[in-house]
Amino acid sequence: xxxxxxxxxSWRHAVWHGTPxxxxxxxxxxxxxxxxxxxxxxxxxxxxxxxWSRRIADGPGLEGVDVLVVDEAAMTxxxxxAALLTEAxxxxxxxxAIGDPQQLQAIGPGGGFAExxxxxxxxxxxxxxxxxxxxxxxxxxxxxxGARREALHMMAAAERxxxxxxxxxxxxxxxxxWDAARGRWSDPHDQLAELVVLAARNDDVTALNTGAQALRRxxxxxxxxxxxxxxxxxxxxxxxxxxxxxRVNDYRSRRDQGPDLLNGYRAVVAALDSQHRIRxxxxxxxxxxxxxxxxxxxxxxxxxxxxxxxxxxxSQGLTATTALTYGYGADAYAxxxxxxRAREANHLWLPLAxxxxxxxxxxxxxxxxxxxxxxxxxxxxxxxxxxxxxxSMVSDHLRxxxxxxxxxxxxxxxxxxERAQSDLPAQRPQSAGALYxx
Numbered sequence: 001x002x003x004x005x006x007x008x009x010s011w012r013h014a015v016w017h018g019t020p021x022x023x024x025x026x027x028x029x030x031x032x033x034x035x036x037x038x039x040x041x042x043x044x045x046x047x048x049x050x051x052w053s054r055r056i057a058d059g060p061g062l063e064g065v066d067v068l069v070v071d072e073a074a075m076t077x078x079x080x081x082a083a084l085l086t087e088a089x090x091x092x093x094x095x096x097a098i099g100d101p102q103q104l105q106a107i108g109p110g111g112g113f114a115e116x117x118x119x120x121x122x123x124x125x126x127x128x129x130x131x132x133x134x135x136x137x138x139x140x141x142x143x144x145x146g147a148r149r150e151a152l153h154m155m156a157a158a159e160r161x162x163x164x165x166x167x168x169x170x171x172x173x174x175x176x177x178w179d180a181a182r183g184r185w186s187d188p189h190d191q192l193a194e195l196v197v198l199a200a201r202n203d204d205v206t207a208l209n210t211g212a213q214a215l216r217r218x219x220x221x222x223x224x225x226x227x228x229x230x231x232x233x234x235x236x237x238x239x240x241x242x243x244x245x246x247r248v249n250d251y252r253s254r255r256d257q258g259p260d261l262l263n264g265y266r267a268v269v270a271a272l273d274s275q276h277r278i279r280x281x282x283x284x285x286x287x288x289x290x291x292x293x294x295x296x297x298x299x300x301x302x303x304x305x306x307x308x309x310x311x312x313x314x315s316q317g318l319t320a321t322t323a324l325t326y327g328y329g330a331d332a333y334a335x336x337x338x339x340x341r342a343r344e345a346n347h348l349w350l351p352l353a354x355x356x357x358x359x360x361x362x363x364x365x366x367x368x369x370x371x372x373x374x375x376x377x378x379x380x381x382x383x384x385x386x387x388x389x390x391x392s393m394v395s396d397h398l399r400x401x402x403x404x405x406x407x408x409x410x411x412x413x414x415x416x417x418e419r420a421q422s423d424l425p426a427q428r429p430q431s432a433g434a435l436y437x438x
Contacts, residue, residue, distance in 0.1 A: 049080060056083055062091040072316060073099035078112040097122075102144060103316070103337045130319060132343050136160060140340065148332060149382035155339070156378050161348045163377035165367075167328060170351040171204065174324050175211045177347065178308070181322055189283040192243065192266045194321040197309035198338050200330035205309045208326065212308035213242060226276045228300045238304065242269040244280060245307035245314075252292070259290045264314065266307045278304070312338040319343065328354050332385040355380035 047055070055061060062068060068088065070076060076084075076099075088095045099113050116122070131137050135158030143151035155161050164170050178197050185191040197212070199205045216222050217239070225239030238244065246265040252258045267282035270291060278299060281291040294303055312325070312334045323342035327350050330338060339346045352373055353361070360380070367373035 049076060053080055053083065056087045061087045062093040065091070065093050067094045067096060070095060070097040071099070072103075073097035073113040074103060075099070075316075076113065081112045103333060130340065130343055131346070133158065133160075133345065136339075136346060143336065148385050149379070152378045152382050152385075155348065156374055160339075160346060161350060161374065161378060163350050163352055163370075163374040165351065165353050165373070167351040167354045170326055170328065170349040171207055171211065174208060174326050174349050175215060177324050178212060179215055181324070188241075188243065188268045189281075189289070192268070192307075193283070196315055196318065196320045196323050196341055197325075198312050198315055198323060198341065199309060199326040200312050200328075200334045200338070202311065204326055204329060205311055208309035209306035213237075213239075213306060216241070224272045226272055228276075228296060230300060230302060236299070236305065238269055238272070238278060238299070238306075240269050240272055243267075243307045244269060244304045245310060246280075246303065247305055248298075248301075248303045250292075250303075258292055261292050261294075261303075266310075280304070315341055321345075323347070325349070327381065335385070350377040350381055352377040352380070355384065 068084075070081075070084070073081075085095060087093075097113055097116065117124075128137050128140060131140065135154065139151045139154035139158065139160075142154060152161065162173060164173055174197060178195065181195055182191050185194055197208055199208060213222070221241055223240035225237055227235050227237040230236055244267055246261055246263055246267065248261070249263050250261040253260050265282050267280040269278055270281045271279040273279075276296040276299075278294045279291055280294065281289055283289050298304075312330060315323075316337050318341055320342045321344050323338070323346045325335075325338040325341075325346070325348050327335060327338070327348045335348075339348055352367060355377055356364075357380075364376065367376060
């Protein structure tokens with residue numbers, strides 16, 4: 001059981017001291033973006049940050065909520081955190097924040113979680129229970145001390161980092177590794193749960209998804225297909241057997257139309273009918289299989305995308321067996337969750353030509369061996385990651401501006417005045433009353 005899963009029980013007992021309430025103590029969860037497994041895991045009803053913000057601004061706020069769990073709190077903007085804590089003070093709600101300042105950062109100023117954790121002496125997890133490989137564990141321990149260059153070299157020594165020449169070659173190598181690894185799981189739902197392909201940027205995710213689909217089409221693994229016109233002129237081709245991601249929230253259970261379809265679900269295309277409707281199937285954490293039909297208009301409206309690869313941000317919180325990450329474009333705070341998604345093996349691919357600056361490439365020329373290419377790619381990547389800084393608090397952005405510099409004539413007059421003052425005899429300091437006496 002995870003820490004977050006175990007907590008609701010203890011929170012409920014903690015707030016029942018004295019006179020127990022008649023209904024169970026309401027425990028709610030807030031996070032920056034949807035994660036479909038929360039309610040199915042810890043059993044805590046959850047809302048996105050945006051939903052809670054609207055409820056605080058225009059609705060009942062936190063009335064009736066005794067404990068609010070803020071998951072991935074380091075990703076929460078300080079302005080939103082301030083609104084939450086202000087409301088929690090009004091309603092007497094206990095706020096429990098869980099996060100990691102070394103992972104994905106807030107879009108705006110977001111150093112508040114780290115500072116609050118420091119001020120209150122918050123609990124810190126120090127034991128790595130996810131990674132099974134000793135080399136990965138050692139490298140991650142070093143990473144968390146801030147020695148990223150050393151950690152990357154340790155990962156390279158453990159054969160977890162792979163360097164190629166170009167970005168295209170790196171993406172191709174990621175797909176080749178995915179193609180080889182996926183044979184371990186014959187059930188596509190097992191493959192979805194245990195094998196993830198990651199990149200930091202949407203363009204790279206799109207390229208990886210298109211490449212994976214092409215590999216499966218060439219292998220004859222996909223069936224009937226149809227191409228949908230998307231907003232903005234893009235097109236999406238889906239076939240039976242494809243892996244997809246749900247990109248919208250559709251609360252069908254509220255309309256008695258089947259299970260909810262939530263943003264972030266990864267599913268398999270099970271059928272395409274003559275009207276180009278799509279039936280997708282997915283597996284819940286309790287191993288139940290569920291399915292839903294989507295109309296062509298829903299697909300064309302952006303309800304689905306290919307799901308062979310995803311952004312590192314979208315994978316936050318997932319745990320797989322193997323993770324394959326295209327590293328170019330990831331800063332230090334995006335890379336860390338990318339190289340920690342899997343239990344058995346976390347692999348990273350780096351394109352040397354994209355990482356080295358022109359001056360260095362001119363000086364060193366082409367890499368003469370695989371060892372040299374790996375060494376140079378790791379060094380160039382570490383140099384880029386050194387530029388990344390921890391989140392700052394919003395107050396750091398609100399410091400008063402310095403006084404405007406005096407004009408040259410004003411500075412000259414001031415210097416003359418200062419010299420004249422220095423020639424005057426020292427005088428006894430006057431009292432405040434004397435200074436203002438007419």
